[in-house]
Amino acid sequence: xxxxxxxxxxxxxARIATAMLEQAPETELIGFGGKxxxxxxxxxxxxxxxxNVMGVWEVICNLRRILRLLDQLxxxxxxxxxxxxxxxxxxxxxxxLAKRAKKLGIPVFSYIPPSAWAWRKGRAKDCAKLAEExxxxxxxxxxxxxxxxxxxxxxxxxxxxxxxxxxxxxEARAHFGIAEDEHxxxxxxxxxxxxxxxxxxxxxxxVRELSQRRPETKFFLPVAPGIDEENxxxxxxxxxVSVRLTHRYRYALMGLADAAMATSGTVVMEAALMGLPCxxxxxxxxxxxxxxxxxxxxxNFSLPNILLDESFQPELLQDxxxxxxxxxxxxxxYRGETHREETVRKLRQAxxxxxxxxxxxxxxxxxxxxxxxxxQIR
Numbered sequence: 001x002x003x004x005x006x007x008x009x010x011x012x013x014a015r016i017a018t019a020m021l022e023q024a025p026e027t028e029l030i031g032f033g034g035k036x037x038x039x040x041x042x043x044x045x046x047x048x049x050x051x052n053v054m055g056v057w058e059v060i061c062n063l064r065r066i067l068r069l070l071d072q073l074x075x076x077x078x079x080x081x082x083x084x085x086x087x088x089x090x091x092x093x094x095x096x097l098a099k100r101a102k103k104l105g106i107p108v109f110s111y112i113p114p115s116a117w118a119w120r121k122g123r124a125k126d127c128a129k130l131a132e133e134x135x136x137x138x139x140x141x142x143x144x145x146x147x148x149x150x151x152x153x154x155x156x157x158x159x160x161x162x163x164x165x166x167x168x169x170x171e172a173r174a175h176f177g178i179a180e181d182e183h184x185x186x187x188x189x190x191x192x193x194x195x196x197x198x199x200x201x202x203x204x205x206x207v208r209e210l211s212q213r214r215p216e217t218k219f220f221l222p223v224a225p226g227i228d229e230e231n232x233x234x235x236x237x238x239x240x241v242s243v244r245l246t247h248r249y250r251y252a253l254m255g256l257a258d259a260a261m262a263t264s265g266t267v268v269m270e271a272a273l274m275g276l277p278c279x280x281x282x283x284x285x286x287x288x289x290x291x292x293x294x295x296x297x298x299x300n301f302s303l304p305n306i307l308l309d310e311s312f313q314p315e316l317l318q319d320x321x322x323x324x325x326x327x328x329x330x331x332x333x334y335r336g337e338t339h340r341e342e343t344v345r346k347l348r349q350a351x352x353x354x355x356x357x358x359x360x361x362x363x364x365x366x367x368x369x370x371x372x373x374x375x376q377i378r
Contacts, residue, residue: 001082002031003073003097005048005090007191007225008266010034012112012360013088015158017042019364027368030080032073033088035225045076066093074100083371084109087131091115091123098130107374109367110134113152116144124148133370135363139353140306155362156355159266163273165252172252176220176244183217183258183334185210186276187243190263191224196231198283198321203261204239205323210330211241219243220257222250258340259333261326264315269303273351277343278302279329280315304350312346 004013014036017029021041029042038044046069070093077085077100085101087094091114098108108131116124117140125148127134134145134152145152167175178184187207189200207219221236221243223229229245236243246253254260254274262268264282271278280302300306302315314329332339 001077001080001084002029002033002037002042002086002088003090003094004031004033004037004088005093007034009089009112010036010048012158013037013042014040015162015360016086016088016111016364016367019361020368023361023364024368027371030076030082031086032069045073069093070096070100073097074104077101077104077106082106083375084367086111086367088112095127095130098127102130107132107370109370111363111367112137113141113145115141116148117141124150133366135366137359138303138307139355153366154355155366156357156359157269158359158363159269159273160351160354160359161357163251163270165255165274166249167252169256172249172256175249176218176246176253176256178218178256181216183214184253184256185217185219185330186253186257186260186262187219187221188260188262188267188271188278189221190265190267191227193228195263196227196235199263199281200232200235201239202281202321202323202326204236204241204243206261206326206330207241207243208239209323209327213327213331214334217258220246220253222246222253258335259330261330264301264303266303268313269354272304272347273354275344275347277333277340277347278313279326279333280305280313281321281326282315282317283321284318304347307350307353308346310346312343 002013004010010033013033017037017040020027031037031042031044032046033042033044034048085106086109087098089112101108110131113127113134113136114123121144124144128148128150134150136142136152136154137157139154142152142154187203189196189203210217223245232245251274254271254276257276260271260276260278262278262280264280268278268280282301300311302313305311305313316325
């Protein structure tokens with residue numbers, strides 16, 4: 001059974017599912033996830049889209065529904081009796097499910113474990129008591145779990161395989177209508193409703209300023225799966241700016257663009273693999289931010305910066321997320337700017353730390369090995 005509670009986890013789960021079924025076609029896959037996992041052959045007990053919230057206050061407001069889901073999946077575990085429960089990120093929910101699986105005698109495997117290296121380091125020991133094997137997708141995640149006595153490995157990052165341009169540069173320019181003497185800037189406000197509400201207005205304000213200062217710039221917003229497109233169109237119209245929504249060839253568009261204003265997360269690492277510098281943004285509700293300040297102690301929150309332990313890519317947090325600051329940072333990242341060239345060089349160095357291709361296949365091997373081991377024990 002695979003359990004993933006958001007868009008990025010759904011994609012990771014789909015890649016693992018595909019690899020497992022290629023290696024062992026007789027495997028039956030069940031779980032909690034989204035459309036991508038379902039397409040990959042996972043029989044879902046529930047779809048995560050109705051439960052996808054972020055922040056302390058937002059979770060509290062939805063707590064009753066989340067607890068009902070936890071009960072539903074626990075009953076699903078009891079009925080199906082899988083050989084292994086595979087947690088894919090989504091820690092606050094998934095590790096509660098892990099406790100229940102343990103009581104049912106179902107072993108737990110963690111893929112993308114909680115970020116104990118960044119905050120609440122004591123979680124590593126708690127998790128090590130519940131899961132018997134861990135696989136991380138970044139090398140800096142290992143030490144804190146190793147110190148906690150966990151069996152953990154890093155076998156590469158699956159983005160290395162999947163993030164590749166779908167078109168040639170000529171085809172991409174024709175498809176998106178970007179001439180050689182024009183510039184493109186991307187808006188990537190995230191996949192969660194709260195991220196869009198908190199970050200998109202500032203992004204659109206920056207579009208207004210950049211349109212005046214660099215009128216040869218075109219702006220694009222790749223629409224993430226499950227997003228309310230009408231809401232996006234309404235916000236863009238209200239801001240009175242020109243932003244084109246796109247649905248295909250996202251990586252080809254990243255390869256053409258000069259820069260992006262992006263919510264902190266996986267999309268920033270995808271951009272890095274395409275050589276696209278970002279102004280990385282992060283904003284939470286005031287209550288969630290106050291709680292977070294007490295718990296999180298990291299120098300950087302952008303993945304490329306974390307990988308190199310350097311602040312080479314601009315990061316704007318909370319009240320810093322405002323149009324003027326975003327505009328100033330984007331202006332430094334236009335093609336031809338020296339600062340952009342240095343940033344792209346650093347992005348390549350960060351990407352080199354993601355390991356070789358084929359990570360999903362290696363993770364699938366580990367999961368299948370663990371499942372077979374417990375099947376034999378049972």
